[in-house]
Amino acid sequence: MARQNTVFKEAYNRYASALRADEALPSEPEIAAQLGISRSTARAILTRLSDEGIIRWNKRQKIVLRAPNEEDFFPSEETDSLHNIIERSFMLRILSDDAAPGMQINELELAREIGTGTTSVREFLIRFSRFGLIEKRPNSHWILKGFTREFALELADVREMFELHSAAEFGKLPAGNDAWRALAEIKAEHQAMLQDLDKRYKQFSALDERFHLLIHGAAKNRFIADFYDAIAIVFHYHYQWNKAFARQRNERAIHEHLDYIAALESRDPAAIEFSCRLHLRSARQTLLQSLPQIATETAGAGGL
Template sequence: MTQTAALRVIEPPGRPSVADAVFAELHRQILALDLPPGTRLSEVDVAKALGVSRQPVRDAFWRLSKLGFLTIRPQRATTVSNISEEAVMQARFIRSAIEAETVRVFTERATEADMAALEAILEAQRAAVAAQDRALFHELDDRFHREICERGGNGFAWDIIRENKAHMDRVRMLSLSFASQAAFEDHLRVMAAIRAREPDRAMLEMRSHLSRIRSQIQRIRAENAGYFDPLPDSPGD
């Protein structure tokens, strides 16, 4: 059955563009698993639900497919892609390699204003943990990592990360049902190393933080098996 979940009608014109707004709304729904893996999507149905024409929906579908969120097959249904464990591990590797370096650079260069900005994000995260607001926590988690890249003068690095982390994002969102406090405490340790101006320690803490997913993914897969691609040696592969 084609699903569009609780998509909100978008009111053009304005900024961002209609295509950007459609992309953002579908991205939000897929990340939050309101549109879970395997959901079939129709340009016509999504356009009607959002109150837009088909062209911005088509553009959004293409962008989401490039991120790995949608599988588009000509003459067949477009579906929300399953989570690939292999892609999750690849994204973890890319992030660990890049962010160890970006946090090192940031630790060496950060001004007091830069550090205060990160600490403000952490205070907002503390509140999100207390409120059990997983969507807000995830948004703030991304902001924390992005600010380290951008304020250290390496905003391009975040662009590379963002293009490769779609599968990892959905696993991270699922992990927040049991691991948001641990993720927050990881951030505090990264921040403590930054504040102490210890770049090598900051790198180690960042690598440790990003490696948590390796121990979490088996539990997440066991609890949400239908969301994942079969493992290579699985009967259904």
């Protein structure tokens, strides 16, 4: 419900911002296709516009009475991009305990769960498929695939090249950049997690993703940003199949993150590179240590 509500608010803001007085609006299916959302979400948008007196809705006729003002929109902190909403829902699904190679992903089910249109979900999955981690099957189905040691090593190599560059760029950001405030918040969350690690260590994966995504963003490079999707899938999903020593792994990673953050705050290029390489080396080891279990589970599931 929370994800659907976010989709609704984001789509509502997008649609309302384009309305002009005296404009006649199209049908619900057309609005849904235009925004990449479900018909039910399109209907909810029209209902709110009508309730707020922005449109007059009389059966099939929908006329814009006035342009929306600032108070008519949902605040930015309550909305998110549709891509991020779909990505988050997809990640939550494959992070579930019963996710394994061979698991089916249905476009219609995923779209219904999110409250968006199947076209947006399909475009997202097609973009992911080029990494070889999911494979298209007939009738809107996809299969989650495992990966080989060679794939993992290649991905780790590219990740290190990209993150070393991004971390160096982060250290050059001006003092007033919003990224420093976001880094301070993430640092505080790491420290708070350490204080209650027994209860909170399973929440580390989401914090880990936020931290590395923030660093990658400093590069302002579209290829690095796009590649991060593959990084997120592998480093925040596959190695979680091996849950042995998860608390110890996460505790070590938190300390490495804090050292990494301190290096970024120092703006010392040598310290940044050292801390970045040290942490990524640990991440590579963690990833490779998970492969034997992945191979066993893949065999049990009937192969790749």
